[in-house]
Amino acid sequence: MKNIFTSIFLLVLVLRPIICQATIDSLSNPAKATHYNLVLIVADDLGYGDLGFTGSTQIKTPHIDQLAADGVTFTQGYVSSAVCSPSRAGFITGINQVEFGHDNNLGGVEPGFDPEYNGLPLTQQTLADHLNKLGYVNGLIGKWHLGKEAKFHPLKRGFDEFWGYTGGGHDYFESLPDGKGYKEPLESNFKTPDPITYITDDVGNESVDFITRHKDKPFFLFAAFNAPHTPMQALEEDLALYQHIEDKKRRTYAAMVHRLDLNVGKIMKSLKDQGLKENTLVVFFSDNGGPTDSNASINAPYRGQKGILLEGGIHVPFVMNLPGLLPKNMVYQEQVTSLDIVPTFLALAGDKDTDRNMFSGVDLIPHLTGKTAPLANREMTWKFTISRAIREGDWKLVSIPDRMPMLYNLSDDPSEQNDLALKNLDKTAYLLKKLGVWDVNLPHPVFLEGAVWKKRQLGLYDHNYQVTQPKTK
Incomplete structure (x- = not known):
């Protein structure tokens, strides 16, 4: 029993400065500690x-x-x-x-x-x-x-x-x-x-x-x-x-x-x-x-x-x-x-x-x-006024009012240059249905921006975009 008390006493002597320093650090910088x-x-x-x-x-x-x-x-x-x-x-x-x-x-x-x-x-x-x-x-x-x-x-x-x-x-x-x-x-x-x-x-x-x-x-x-x-x-x-x-x-x-x-x-x-x-x-x-x-x-x-x-x-x-x-x-x-x-x-x-x-x-x-x-392979969905999109794994489908849905494989084509919708009709139909079911279950917007923006957004899909860095340093 005497040996046990001696061991405890020695342990306290060893740990005391560590405990005290930890307490000081906590008080001086409580944010770091808590x-x-x-x-x-x-x-x-x-x-x-x-x-x-x-x-x-x-x-x-x-x-x-x-x-x-x-x-x-x-x-x-x-x-x-x-x-x-x-x-x-x-x-x-x-x-x-x-x-x-x-x-x-x-x-x-x-x-x-x-x-x-x-x-x-x-x-x-x-x-x-x-x-x-x-x-x-x-x-x-x-x-x-x-x-x-x-x-x-x-x-x-x-x-x-x-x-x-x-x-x-x-x-x-x-x-x-x-x-x-x-x-x-x-x-x-x-x-x-x-x-x-x-x-x-x-x-x-x-x-x-x-x-x-x-x-x-x-x-x-x-x-x-x-x-x-x-x-x-x-x-x-x-x-x-x-x-x-x-x-x-x-x-x-x-x-x-x-x-x-x-x-x-x-x-x-x-x-x-x-x-x-x-x-x-x-x-x-x-x-x-x-x-x-x-x-x-x-x-x-x-x-x-x-x-x-x-x-x-x-x-x-x-x-x-x-x-x-x-x-x-x-x-x-x-x-x-x-x-x-x-x-x-x-x-x-x-x-x-x-x-x-x-x-x-x-x-x-x-x-x-x-x-x-x-x-x-996370699924993500987006909707903004005239546009809807869904991504599942590497496949992404974008749907807008004036054309067929667009389908891209982002692992091969991160710049979305090659529309694969007609070459992958099963994937296109699958993602379009999934996106549509999600969309029709959404509530009505609680407010609208001006209608002029819809036409502008549609036109942005046809712009030419710079997909490489400029040469000018």
Whole structure:
């Protein structure tokens, strides 16, 4: 017995400094010890091929490239819609937005529709709503675009702090007290917004401020940049870096992406400086593909653009970074979707009560850490106004009103150059029926965008798209 007490005494002497140091570390940095922080960085209308890690030969994006190198890049990352508002409705709820009627882009109220429903339906809970129940502080910095009526406001949808604007875009240099559209005033519930310097910088600075103020609590930061969405406005110092690009719009676009990259770096530096990098999940993607006709973006190697369901409209740069849990420099080649964000974030936040069956996506962490098999041959469906699409394994079918359905095998033809519908009639009929059954079971849209957009979207399927990188460096 005496030997047992002697052994216990010696063990306590050995472990005491370790226990004390662990206690000190926990008290000095409780965030590192007790929870994961969550950061969602969303670019607006960014072209797939316009980042270094996705193959750009013109635009330098060292900070986003480093974020990718330090984490997981998804070669088959998708969003749930080809335009801003429905895409955001999907990834902020974790549910395919057409399943609750958020099919169209938000704009004015069309005749016959009730303005009381002109926003993200109140029947849906947002990621911020879920995280509120888990004690998270939730902040939205930047663009909302899910409803301008008071009841749709982000502060009514789970966010504790909001700095930004509720519309779909903003001027980069100016807001006016009584401004409308892109000149609408900035809002904030925790400070009086300073005059805009350059709004991409301002979103970055406010994101850093949010991290600094809430570093000792579990937090969710939604950094919703509007770059490189129109209007095409850049800083002179950034334009000078790309003066060799002859096309003025492309030069301005490159400068805007450069400034976005600097501010992603600013956010990552803040996490590192606060000792939060290891236990903070950072996700980066674009809300949809680049609108090549309006901002000179390039979606290479994919054909198509914002507004349509070819790969260029929905296949986006996608990165997930969590150094304390996920591997570095991992390239994940199976399909993932922005609809996976909510279930992934909730799992990391420790949620035990929410029924995961309500979500269209899945928790990605087990698939990335090898605890669960890869997400092979995943089925995905899309609908946006006139367009419908389904992907099953490598096969993708796109259906629009004025022609036969289009069928592509993406493993052999990622640029969707070769329509195989007539050569594979059984596959075409199978996917078309599956897509049609899904479509007719969807609810009616709760609001519509202007009818003029339907004709425009149809025409985009016939454009010639650049599917290779430009030769100009």
